[in-house]
Amino acid sequence: MDYRNTAAVIEVDEVPEQLSEPMTDSESLLLERIRQGDEGAFTQLVSGHLSSVVNLAYRMLGDRQEAEDLAQEAFLRLHRSLPSFRGDCRIKTWLYKVVSRLVIDHIRREQVRRRIFFFRKHEDDPDPVANFADPSASPSDQLLGQETRQKLFKAMEKLSGRQRAVFVLRHQEGLPLKEIAQVLHLKEGTVKAHLHRAVQCIRQEFTDQEEVTS
Amino acid sequence: MKRQATCNEKELVLFYYGELDAAGRQRLQSHLADCPACRSRLDALQRSLDHLSMPGVTLSEIEKTRLTAVITEKASQRAKPQRWLLGSAAAAVATLAISLMILPGNFARWTGQLPQSETEIGMLQDMELLQNIDLLENLDLLQDFERIG
Ligand SMILES: [Zn+2]
Numbered sequence: 444m445d446y447r448n449t450a451a452v453i454e455v456d457e458v459p460e461q462l463s464e465p466m467t468d469s470e471s472l473l474l475e476r477i478r479q480g481d482e483g484a485f486t487q488l489v490s491g492h493l494s495s496v497v498n499l500a501y502r503m504l505g506d507r508q509e510a511e512d513l514a515q516e517a518f519l520r521l522h523r524s525l526p527s528f529r530g531d532c533r534i535k536t537w538l539y540k541v542v543s544r545l546v547i548d549h550i551r552r553e554q555v556r557r558r559i560f561f562f563r564k565h566e567d568d569p570d571p572v573a574n575f576a577d578p579s580a581s582p583s584d585q586l587l588g589q590e591t592r593q594k595l596f597k598a599m600e601k602l603s604g605r606q607r608a609v610f611v612l613r614h615q616e617g618l619p620l621k622e623i624a625q626v627l628h629l630k631e632g633t634v635k636a637h638l639h640r641a642v643q644c645i646r647q648e649f650t651d652q653e654e655v656t657s
Numbered sequence: 658m659k660r661q662a663t664c665n666e667k668e669l670v671l672f673y674y675g676e677l678d679a680a681g682r683q684r685l686q687s688h689l690a691d692c693p694a695c696r697s698r699l700d701a702l703q704r705s706l707d708h709l710s711m712p713g714v715t716l717s718e719i720e721k722t723r724l725t726a727v728i729t730e731k732a733s734q735r736a737k738p739q740r741w742l743l744g745s746a747a748a749a750v751a752t753l754a755i756s757l758m759i760l761p762g763n764f765a766r767w768t769g770q771l772p773q774s775e776t777e778i779g780m781l782q783d784m785e786l787l788q789n790i791d792l793l794e795n796l797d798l799l800q801d802f803e804r805i806g
Pocket of ligand 1: 660661663664665688692694695696
């Protein structure tokens with residue numbers, strides 16, 4: 444049987460509207476306190492999610508400072524949209540959405556900017572990949588090894604924001620592709636294509652000698 | 658190793674991540690039984706992805722406290738104006754209009770001459786694109802965020 448024709452890979456299904464689990468009672472309570480002007484409650488929300496938000500952005504961007512700035516913006520947007528926040532997804536899912544969209548937006552602008560200033564690039568300009576050699580990396584990164592990190596981020600550099608977001612959300616955060624489709628507001632078939640492209644790119648970086656393309 | 662007409666790299670990736678439905682899984686498994694090429698590709702995929710952990714950052718308690726304080730402070734400053742983004746979008750429209758008018762002049766001042774080569778003209782177009790992207794995506798994000806909640 445030629446299952447290439449019947450494969451579920453190139454789906455054109457509708458973007459799923461409601462998939463993620465709804466907010467827990469304690470989350471609703473926390474949001475209610477914030478809506479009533481309880482600053483402590485907002486502080487609690489931020490400190491509870493700060494590390495994961497910064498890390499999510501860092502993994503997509505490879506730059507700690509940018510990741511922190513973007514995390515800030517994500518929390519501010521959450522705060523600002525609280526009045527209209529319906530609470531039909533977990534806070535974490537909401538933050539995934541905002542961070543991913545901010546990152547995608549940021550990368551798209553950076554890529555255009557780089558195209559504009561490409562001609563000015565000089566041999567003694569810092570290598571963008573070198574920026575990824577972040578001295579403030581976590582202890583687990585020391586295990587990862589400098590070379591691996593550089594290769595990984597070099598591969599990420601070649602990907603679009605959406606492709607990076609899909610890979611980080613699936614590979615690192617373990618989010619099912621259906622949910623990623625919802626988070627990024629993409630069709631599931633598109634998400635699958637992005638994941639495949641990201642995996643190809645990363646494997647190419649790691650195994651030059653191996654045949655990795657299809 | 659020879660590949661067959663039914664070999665599908667994309668499905669291997671989905672299989673690896675447990676993203677094939679029952680029928681797809683079964684199809685792939687019977688294909689794998691017959692196809693050494695795909696078996697070896699799946700094996701390679703596992704070797705490269707199994708232990709691949711994305712690098713991360715660790716925030717110290719001090720950094721966490723500082724950053725949380727900054728965010729809380731900014732949030733309380735921005736608390737009132739719900740219309741803030743709309744306002745800034747309107748401002749962006751105005752800025753865009755103005756900067757598009759003066760852009761070629763600016764560019765000429767940077768380089769000391771009028772853009773001549775294709776590269777330079779292309780860059781000017783990029784510049785406009787960039788500004789348009791900034792504007793459109795702010796609007797786009799604004800709509801998104803209103804939907805998300
Ligand atoms: Zn095969």
